[in-house]
Amino acid sequence: MSGADFVACALACHPDSPATAVRGVSAGVRSAADGALALRFELHGDIARIEVPALSGPERRDGLWRHTCFECFVRAETQAYLELNFSPSREWAAYAFRDYRDAAALPAAFDPGIAVKREAELLVLTATVPATALTLTAGARVRIGLSAVVEEISGAVSYWALRHAPGKPDFHHPDAFALTL
Numbered sequence: 001m002s003g004a005d006f007v008a009c010a011l012a013c014h015p016d017s018p019a020t021a022v023r024g025v026s027a028g029v030r031s032a033a034d035g036a037l038a039l040r041f042e043l044h045g046d047i048a049r050i051e052v053p054a055l056s057g058p059e060r061r062d063g064l065w066r067h068t069c070f071e072c073f074v075r076a077e078t079q080a081y082l083e084l085n086f087s088p089s090r091e092w093a094a095y096a097f098r099d100y101r102d103a104a105a106l107p108a109a110f111d112p113g114i115a116v117k118r119e120a121e122l123l124v125l126t127a128t129v130p131a132t133a134l135t136l137t138a139g140a141r142v143r144i145g146l147s148a149v150v151e152e153i154s155g156a157v158s159y160w161a162l163r164h165a166p167g168k169p170d171f172h173h174p175d176a177f178a179l180t181l
Contacts, residue, residue: 013160039070094106
């Protein structure tokens, strides 16, 4: 993984989970010279109608995907991949898989340095994942899946991704790894 260009993409809402308060979600990724991965997510809409978790200290927490959060899936040239979750609360989670939903040992502990900016019609989350947490081989082509779960105050939940596989929302599906760096 190399290059300093920031790649930005619009995420598509899953057709079975329409959003009423969200106008759009975009995500971007950039690989740094040291192998770190910089991420930026933007949620556009009526933020007052979005269930945004309260800001807290940065710490690892499971189950973030049950509420508004942003996700990055990283796969090198193998079936193994990482799932990284980032909440607007600044909590985060990391999971490793040997293959489709086949859990493996977690990557090294890290602090993704999550920053959040909230405005009336925009929520921005940025995070940086250090190279040591990514466990990638130098020079390997990397496939990325960028996604978001958005919970509205009404209780409605929408699922956003670069590409959705057929059927129910499934960010782990190989089709979701739609960006190559």
